[in-house]
Amino acid sequence: AQSVTQLGSHVSVSEGALVLLRCNYSSSVPPYLFWYVQYPNQGLQLLLKYTTGATLVKGINGFEAEFKKSETSFHLTKPSAHMSDAAEYFCAVEESNFGNEKLTFGTGTRLTIIP
C-alpha cells in the first residue's frame, strides 16, 4: 500500500515569507500526487496535482509543487505568504488497484501566518 508522510504538523511563517510544506510518499509505481487545502469547517479544495509530464506543477493561489522521483518528494511552496493562506494542507497520493481508485492522505500540516 502507498503511504504519505507530511513532515511538521504545524508550520508558522511570517506574512510575505516563503512557505514550504513537506511531503514524502512511498509508491512502487509512478504515482499521481495531490495537494489539498482545508479551511476551518470546510471540505477539501484541490490546490494542484501531478499526474505525468512536467515535474513542476503550478496550482491556485500562487502555490506550486515539484515532483522529485529520486527523493520521493512532492513539497509545496509559495514565494510569499498571505494571511489568507492560513489553513490545513494535505498531501495525497492516488492508489489505483483493479479499478478501485482511492486517495491516501497524509496527516496534514496546519499553516499559521504571523502578521
Place this chain on the structure above:
Amino acid sequence: DAGVTQSPTHLIKTRGQHVTLRCSPISGHKSVSWYQQVLGQGPQFIFQYYEKEERGRGNFPDRFSARQFPNYSSELNVNALLLGDSALYLCASSLDGPSEAFFGQGTRLTVV
C-alpha cells in the same frame, strides 16, 4: 453549476443508533467516494462507487455500508454507532476516479 452537496451539515447521534448521510455529486459525475476525517487526522477512504457498483472499500467494519442511486447520488449508512465514529464525513465526486475529485463541505457527525 452546483458543487458536491452533502446533507445534513451537522448531526448528533447517541451510541448504538443508526445514521444515514447523503451526497449529491456534480452533474455528470458518475463516481462517488466517501472519506472519514477524524479530528486532527487526514481523511481515510471508506468507499468508492462508480455507476452504482462498489468499486472499492477501505478498512472499515461492516457497520459501514453505502449505495449509489441511478441519479448517481449516494448514501453512507453507519449502524450501531460508536463514540469513535465521531468525525467529519466527506463525499467526493469525479467523472472517473479521484484524479479530478471534488469534495463536498462534509457532514460533521457527533456521537454521544
